[in-house]
Amino acid sequence: MLTRDTDYDRLYRDFTWVVPGRYNIGVDTCDRHADGSGRLAMIYVADTGAVTEYSFDYFRQQSNRFANALRAHGFARGDRLAILLQQSPETAIAHLAAFKAGLISVPLFTLFGDEALRFRLSDSGARGIVTDLAGAAKLHAIRDTLPELQRIYVVGVGQSFGAALDKASDRFVPVDTGADDPALLVYTSGTTGNPKGALHAHRVLLGHLPGVELPQDFFPQPGDRFWTPADWAWVGGLLDVLLPAWHHGVAVVAHRARKFDPDEAMDLMARHHVRNTFLPPTALKLMRMAGVRPAAAGLRSIGSGGETLGAELLDWAKATFGVTPNEFYGQTECNLVAANNGALFPIRPGSLGRAVPGHRVAIIDDTGNEVPTGHTGTIAVRRPDPVMFLGYWNNPDATAAKYVGDWLLTGDLARRDDDGYFWFAGRSDDLITSAGYRIGPGEIEDCLLGHPAVSMAAVAGIPDPVRTEAVKAWIVLRPGLTGSPGLAAEIQAFVKTRLAAHEYPRHVVFVDALPMTATGKIIRRQLRDGG
Numbered sequence: 001m002l003t004r005d006t007d008y009d010r011l012y013r014d015f016t017w018v019v020p021g022r023y024n025i026g027v028d029t030c031d032r033h034a035d036g037s038g039r040l041a042m043i044y045v046a047d048t049g050a051v052t053e054y055s056f057d058y059f060r061q062q063s064n065r066f067a068n069a070l071r072a073h074g075f076a077r078g079d080r081l082a083i084l085l086q087q088s089p090e091t092a093i094a095h096l097a098a099f100k101a102g103l104i105s106v107p108l109f110t111l112f113g114d115e116a117l118r119f120r121l122s123d124s125g126a127r128g129i130v131t132d133l134a135g136a137a138k139l140h141a142i143r144d145t146l147p148e149l150q151r152i153y154v155v156g157v158g159q160s161f162g163a164a165l166d167k168a169s170d171r172f173v174p175v176d177t178g179a180d181d182p183a184l185l186v187y188t189s190g191t192t193g194n195p196k197g198a199l200h201a202h203r204v205l206l207g208h209l210p211g212v213e214l215p216q217d218f219f220p221q222p223g224d225r226f227w228t229p230a231d232w233a234w235v236g237g238l239l240d241v242l243l244p245a246w247h248h249g250v251a252v253v254a255h256r257a258r259k260f261d262p263d264e265a266m267d268l269m270a271r272h273h274v275r276n277t278f279l280p281p282t283a284l285k286l287m288r289m290a291g292v293r294p295a296a297a298g299l300r301s302i303g304s305g306g307e308t309l310g311a312e313l314l315d316w317a318k319a320t321f322g323v324t325p326n327e328f329y330g331q332t333e334c335n336l337v338a339a340n341n342g343a344l345f346p347i348r349p350g351s352l353g354r355a356v357p358g359h360r361v362a363i364i365d366d367t368g369n370e371v372p373t374g375h376t377g378t379i380a381v382r383r384p385d386p387v388m389f390l391g392y393w394n395n396p397d398a399t400a401a402k403y404v405g406d407w408l409l410t411g412d413l414a415r416r417d418d419d420g421y422f423w424f425a426g427r428s429d430d431l432i433t434s435a436g437y438r439i440g441p442g443e444i445e446d447c448l449l450g451h452p453a454v455s456m457a458a459v460a461g462i463p464d465p466v467r468t469e470a471v472k473a474w475i476v477l478r479p480g481l482t483g484s485p486g487l488a489a490e491i492q493a494f495v496k497t498r499l500a501a502h503e504y505p506r507h508v509v510f511v512d513a514l515p516m517t518a519t520g521k522i523i524r525r526q527l528r529d530g531g
Helices: 008-014 025-029 056-072 089-100 114-124 133-145 160-167 204-213 235-247 262-271 281-290 311-321 396-401 441-449 485-498 524-530
Strands: 040-045 051-055 080-084 104-107 128-131 151-154 182-187 197-201 252-254 276-278 301-304 326-331 334-339 351-355 361-364 377-382 407-416 422-427 432-434 437-439 454-464 468-477 507-510
Touching: 008 351, 025 089, 025 204, 025 235, 040 056, 040 089, 051 056, 056 089, 056 160, 080 089, 080 114, 089 104, 089 128, 104 114, 114 133, 114 197, 128 133, 133 151, 151 160, 204 235, 204 334, 235 252, 235 276, 235 334, 262 281, 281 311, 281 454, 311 441, 326 351, 326 407, 334 377, 361 407, 422 441, 432 454, 441 454, 441 468, 441 485, 454 524, 485 507
Parallel strands: 040 252, 080 104, 080 128, 104 182, 128 151, 276 301, 301 326, 468 507
Antiparallel strands: 040 051, 182 197, 326 334, 334 351, 351 422, 361 377, 377 407, 407 422, 432 437, 432 468, 454 468
8 A cells, every 4th residue: 555655756666566376356355344343335325315335244245145146057267247237236246256256257338238238248258247127128139149148137126136145145265366367357448449358367456556546645544435426337437446445445435327417426425425536537527517516525535537637627626626636547458557646746737647656657669669758659568567457358469469578558649758747649549640740639628628618629630631630629518608600710719829830620510419438538539430
């Protein structure tokens, strides 16, 4: 665990990984805290508003029951168990049981449609799935195309999940797993081509801890309590919030609204004394757009990641919450490797922060050599690293292509300054090449958000016969405003005078909403393809 310090360089230099040879996420995050004392693990807020508290003792008992049920139903070590649920006690029970039984859990978003579910269930070869009635209805339409899917456990009154638990013993001896044994199969967002399954070992949780503790201001501290609106099917919800909190024995608030409501989120955090939160940039932007005001003071730390934050959003958040969000960076295959901590070193708006202790992060060229300071290249992480994935599921070619030597390639472009801060330039496939310039969309989007008429914005390159590509902006206006040629020209001039003449959007369109992945990332490819 990272300890409070005022010297980043010392923290980074002195950090040492402690990864035991034998390690199981389920035992670590639940069983070792289940001592019969009734220690609080979860405050669950249902859609109806009903609130129920659950202890680590409860989760140990119920996950033992489900692990026994899985074994009785023929599940064996290494089998895949998909989990298609919102934030709920049953979601946690299913993951814990899978880990303790030596299975590989496959988290899935409840927003997925038939094709998305079919691909992931087929590709993973999942033998079972835990879902609710809505998920079961989706599965009914595709069940015949999934011959390996043998069991569907449905959560709900009188349904099969509860029946399986009722029949099973609450005594279970967890499988003796190694830290490098597979535990979790998380599918990439699929913004380009088919999604790939990133296979992670049990050690991945230990690898996440410094990247949670640093941006959450040396989490945990006495009285801490964690919540995020992010779905637990995303690494941002599961491995950035739920499991790290439980590793430290800290209670989480579980509630995932069908649609994010800024005022409801503020009320939830105040009512349940949330002190630590992961708020993706999209959530912060929606809160700003709604003009929320804190219902009560209490937040100690805010982490954010998934898209870069800019000065406008940081300033608004500090004024609104009294806490400056600490941005962090990572990806499904290798998460939380760079981060900010405003108490440890100054936050530079637009920066991803500095390398998290324990991780070797560099900017490299196509041949695997580090580029000079200030030059743009690919963000890369050096192996071995406990947070790094084992490889892509059944895809050795894609796994091999992910590395140059011992460097894992993130596919994200950035530069590193003299003080070790990383500055995001964009995805390699989002990079805009215009009149010989290489332009990243992030800085332009940040600038656009500074215009008083702009609520949300996305930028991408479109074909141009003279410049190769031209910068185009898709803009969601603030409520009550209407797009016009005059407003478009005003916004173009706003960017031109604040960034550079070659970076301003030569094309501006006003839209009602932006296409996003289930994790809240803008799908620029979809915008580009639409012209």
